[in-house]
Amino acid sequence: MTERPDLTHIDTWLFDLDETLYPAETQLMDLIRGRIVAFVMKITGLPQEQANAIQRGWFEEHGAALPGLLAEHKVTATEFLTFVHDVPLDRVPPDPDLRIAIQRLPGRRLIFTNGAEIHAKRVTEKIGIADLFEDVFHIETGNLVPKPHPGTYAHMVGHFNLAPAHTAFFEDSERNLEHAAALGMTTILVGPHAEQSKADFIHYRTARLTPFLMSARLKEPSL
Numbered sequence: 001m002t003e004r005p006d007l008t009h010i011d012t013w014l015f016d017l018d019e020t021l022y023p024a025e026t027q028l029m030d031l032i033r034g035r036i037v038a039f040v041m042k043i044t045g046l047p048q049e050q051a052n053a054i055q056r057g058w059f060e061e062h063g064a065a066l067p068g069l070l071a072e073h074k075v076t077a078t079e080f081l082t083f084v085h086d087v088p089l090d091r092v093p094p095d096p097d098l099r100i101a102i103q104r105l106p107g108r109r110l111i112f113t114n115g116a117e118i119h120a121k122r123v124t125e126k127i128g129i130a131d132l133f134e135d136v137f138h139i140e141t142g143n144l145v146p147k148p149h150p151g152t153y154a155h156m157v158g159h160f161n162l163a164p165a166h167t168a169f170f171e172d173s174e175r176n177l178e179h180a181a182a183l184g185m186t187t188i189l190v191g192p193h194a195e196q197s198k199a200d201f202i203h204y205r206t207a208r209l210t211p212f213l214m215s216a217r218l219k220e221p222s223l
């Protein structure tokens with residue numbers, strides 16, 4: 001990177017959690033996906049292949065199939081979320097360099113995650129950055145409807161009362177940035193796959209979040 005990213009118009013810093021604030025190499029999400037499949041098999045009695053399809057659908061396609069399934073089997077969101085996020089965090093290391101990089105960002109710092117509240121709390125505490133964020137829009141706040149459902153973005157913008165033109169959104173999922181860009185946010189795709197992205201709604205791409213944040217030009221503190 002030769003040119004420093006110009007983020008001088010940003011006063012609201014919005015971050016995805018999983019595989020954005022910690023690296024994909026941890027493979028923590030594989031554990032969570034496995035727990036979702038196990039839970040779906042447990043409540044429905046479906047074979048693994050069909051349970052896999054429901055898990056993929058929730059994370060990757062229609063977004064809203066799982067809440068219906070839970071209601072049908074009289075399972076509460078809390079029971080489901082507690083089960084699927086009950087994973088060991090030994091794969092996620094503390095990250096003091098990321099802490100320094102986030103600390104220098106002026107304005108509000110927020111998290112927008114498809115994970116549960118307890119998961120966001122555990123993971124950010126393990127990384128050592130929990131206290132740097134004002135608030136988390138988690139999957140319970142979103143009534144179990146995950147990104148990239150457009151309604152969830154509108155809900156999140158209203159919930160935080162944020163101005164998209166002054167908001168930067170950091171994500172490891174290209175698709176999750178599309179609607180954010182349509183709303184007027186500055187989008188940053190993070191991760192080892194980022195540089196290959198050709199999507200025109202991605203404003204910046206970086207393999208690693210910390211050096212990107214450290215190199216960015218930021219708004220000067222007002223006098």
Ligand SMILES: [Mg+2]
Pocket residue numbers: 016017018019020171172173
């Ligand atoms: Mg993610």
